[in-house]
Amino acid sequence: MHPTRRQVLVAGSALAAGGPAMAQGQPQRGGTLTVQLTSEQRVLNPAIQASTGVYVMASKIVEPLVDLDAQGEPVGVLAERWEGSADGLTHTFHLRRGVTWHDGKPFIAKDVQFSAMECWKKILNYGTTLYQFLEAVQTPDDHTAVFRFSKPMPQGLLLRALPDLGHVIPAHVYEGTDIRTNPANTAPVGTGPFVFKEYQRGQYLIAERNPNYWRGNGQPYLDRIVWRFISDRAAASAALESGQVQFSPYSGLALSDIARLSKDARYTVSTRGNEGNTAHTVMEMNLRRAELAKVEVRRALCHALDLGFFIENFLYGYAKLGTGPIPSSSAPFYVPRPAPYPFDKAKAERMLDDAGYKRPSRGAMRFVQPLKLLPAPWGEYTINFATFIQQSLREIGVRVEIEARDAPGFLTGVYRDHNFDLTTGWHQYRNDPAVSTTVWFRTGSPVGAPWTNQYGYNSPAMDRAIDVAATELDATKRKADYQDFVKLAVDDVPVHCAVEHAFISVYAKRLMGSHNTPRWSSSSWHDAWLAPA
């Protein structure tokens, strides 16, 4: 764990002064942490719904088999250790002993079997793809779960997917019921450091300290966590500033407020602790549109975007240039490369000229029909990026018309009706490219499946590269395979991974023991504590 500057300072002063200052650096028991959330979820069950909105609440109550440690390496939670067979078809997890569910029943291998076969494989988004070839989970005894796949599953992929797609729910609560409508979906029973207490829809969720938590050692330190649903972003920063709330995760405030609060000594504003939730703000291009079917045109449009300007002025600097579909935060797979399409207006114009789309006259527009741009309604990043694209492309003689829609309208327009030329997007990276990254480039997703390749990109070379990497068992070779994938994705550029960013956390400085792992906001917060106000 890298100490924060404050912790270093505190440690320093403790050395100098001794005595009371020391207490500040040591975890203290007690206190209520109040967290602001922009929206609530339909279910609080991470075994059937994989999304940060669920994790930020439910993963304090329900735990996964594996999480990531401070260095981003898999570390056991409900699984103590694991081994995989050489052929990649069998993965054995040795489960932690002496863990009990919040209702007092012991945690056993059957729970893992039930969660994997009934929830992860059948219902969980992304899980249905990842566990497609999971044939069975065998339970030779109460503390061993053996995952059997019918196609090789790289151990690294499984371990990096499990923190998100591997939460275990109690079989005895769900068995024999309709999993989707089980009341425990909104009143979860788990093994985690906090026990579900109360959920008032539209208002708040409360979880209280689990006194029997398996980690012991006085953990968890907090007495209680309250999540408040404050949808208005201005009201959310007011709640933070009035002290009603101590933590706003996942870029939950307006970017202008985030920039303002970053200058306020009472708060920490940082992307640290969210590296595991890196995403790209992208421009997707519909290859069904004749002009965009030409790769030179697509590249020209990318060259027209001054992304450095966008990052500084629209995103207040909390982002960097994207270099390809695998973000730089992904140590096991990332190989440094330059941003592929540097801003060059003259070059962009020349490329369009060469592609046969000359301006009819000076200052006139190149395409007969303007490009129709559907901004993804996923917050300020994607919406602002749409206006930025519109302005930038006008400079090189390409007219863009924006058609704003809300979420259901957007998903229908882009993924089902393909009724767009350009769209912005938020591509979340989930620790391994096979989880939810390659699907943007692979053919074969059915029409209407959201967050897939729906812009008509079809490259046999790309499909081959993706398939080879997905089943490669050797970690080094797999990394190399993914460089082929990145190169193709960047050269063909159906999607321009323009800007890379992690979520921004804003929290009161007195929230300690926090943001110390790459997916902290989605982790269990067992070691978080509050310094006295």
Add this chain to the structure above:
Amino acid sequence: MKRVGALALRRLAQSVPVLLIILVGLFLLLQLAPGDTVDALLAQMGGGDAAVAARLRQDYGLDVSVPVQLGRYLVRLLSFDLGMSAIYGKPVASVIFERLSVTALFMSCALAFAFSAGLVLGVVAARRVNGWPDTLISTLGLVFYAIPSFWLGLMLIVLFSVKLAWLPPGGFESIGEGLTGLAHVLDVARHLVLPILSLSLIFLAIYLRLMRASMLEVMTLDFVRTARAKGLSEGHVLRRHVLRNALLPMVTFVGLQFSTMLGGSVVVESVFSLPGLGRLAFESVVQRDLNTLLGIVLVSAVLVIVVNFIVDLLYAKLDPRIVAR
């Protein structure tokens, strides 16, 4: 009393076709909005494959044609079943009931405040017409009228919650403190002060202008001169003769504006994170939760009809010449 009961029944019967038109119209209108509640759910999840989506559509009854969906809804409605809420996974009736109390309390307080303060200020302004109190009150009224409620709400939060720390910035009550009795009432009251102010000031401005104009008009009428001539005190004249007559347009307006206020509460409830009907309605539109939205519209329509019915009864009370029928 019997007459009132019969009248209420007749009004209710008259309103059934209206309600039906509203519901069917809204149902069809919402079909024009692209995407359904499964799309909204997928958006929230950040992913999901086609098979999952198809199964969810089946679960929510979205896999059949629109006329069949509408037919099913209306048949259910005959047995007073509003259906299941897609967002909350509970019967719509119970979801609405939970939220209704918050909105009812919030709106009745806002209405009562706007009405009474508007009335008093209007009377004061009318009595000192063109004097400094009139100028002050009328200017204030204009300012209130011009301020959008969401902005006012945010500014009130910045001043009273962030800077002065006198009042909470949002929510309906203190969370998890288990307050009961008077402490609970006071706690809720503290949370409602700012929302009530933001929602009611614009209506206060309208009522005060209305009251002032109406008072001025009535004060010039013959019967007021008669009342003064027979030696009644000024206060008596105002209360018994002027005020009662001047109130009629105000009462009309309360009935008319009740629905406007219901609309305005959507914004204010969002700014102050109040768990009321307005926010629920907004949430159901965004998430395409058709059942919940139709349920809210039904309840709101009934509310508006009831309030207007009460207004009609009040007319008769205020002015015996008018008979409610």
